[in-house]
Amino acid sequence: MALAAKSGAKTAAKKPTARKRGKSGPTKSAEALIGFYRDMLLVRRFEEKAGQLYGLGLIAGFCHLYIGQEAVVIGLQATATPTDSVITTYRDHGHMLACGMDPKGVMAELTGRRTGYSKGKGGSMHMFSREKNFFGGHGIVGASVSLGAGLAFAHRYRDDGGICYCYYGDGAANQGQVAETYNMASLWKLPIVFVIENNRYGMGTSVERASASTEFFRRGEPYGITGLQANGMQVLDVKAAGEKAAAHCRAGKGPFLLEMQTYRYRGHSMSDPAKYRSREEVSRVRKESDPIDNMRDIVLETGACDDARLKEMDREIKTIVTEAAEYAQQSPEPDPDELFTDILVEA
Secondary structure (H helix, E strand, O other): OEEOOOOOOOOOOOOOOOOOOOOOOOOOOHHHHHHHHHHHHHHHHHHHHHHHHHHOOOOOOOOOOOOOOHHHHHHHHOOOOOOOEEEOOOOOHHHHHHOOOOHHHHHHHHOOOOOOOOOOOOOOOOOOEOOOOEOOOOOOOOHHHHHHHHHHHHHHHHOOOOOEEEEEEOOHHHOHHHHHHHHHHHHOOOOEEEEEEEOOEEOOEEHHHHOOOOOHHHOOHHHOOEEEEEEOOOHHHHHHHHHHHHHHHHOOOOOEEEEEEOOOOOOOOOOOOOOOOOHHHHHHHHHHHOHHHHHHHHHHHOOOOOHHHHHHHHHHHHHHHHHHHHHHHHOOOOOHHHHHOOOOOOO
8 A cells, every 4th residue: 555656766775865956846835935945944053053052061861963854844744734743753853843842942951941841851852842732752762653643542532633743763663562553543543644754774773784674664554554655855745745644644544654765964863973874975965965955956946035045044043043042051950849840640
């Protein structure tokens, strides 16, 4: 039941598709094209600043950056409604921003401040926003999948028309609870879009060395789940795939599995030197397939915006990110008593 992507890719391990000028799907409105570019650039600049703060010792613990994968969450979020829910793994800052969470609150949580989304107690991997229907950020590999099925069940139970966008990586795709969740989601026809962000490396191991089958979009076939593989470095391709998946789920046909072929430029986390791949490989992907450069080409070629405006936009976004970092550093740390709050709710 797997659908072939337009890219014609045969395996999930193939290199991200190089950009082809003017060949990135149907023309969209100028406003939409500029919006995609701006949203991806916000994620990129935010993550770059988070990396800087980590280097300065202002962010403790783990910190997994999303640089290189921006097109995936921005493209898919463009297909979501306010009723839909989102859940993901520990590489989650980009998903928070895509859901509309305030950069100041996200950065404050990264730095462990009281004004953060989890009151400074969750950090990089565990922050939430009920207002935006964002349910984490989860540090346990594969946990977002089974929890995502629970969110999808809630949508079905409430009959609210919502679906769950459930993100996880190629490494998590091999976890046992993922297969169990596929079975349950298909059996109950849950409205969930499983999104595998295949960035080619699970921590430090390539997909070829870790997975007997690297066509991740076919993983749901034994459970009757339709799958689609798409170029996760092209935001318009991501959006088109997301529209198919969302329409499938909203029609009551059960879950849908999307494999997004993408690439992370940084190490698995800030503590990872990433010696398992060459600098030449990273440089080549960045030069040929960068999602923001892809979108910039389209914006300029369609006349949606000129280069001067794009540069001005970059300055504006850098100001937003700088203000978020300053806000975080000026915010107070949690009181020690905060350790004993939000632990138990008596109903």
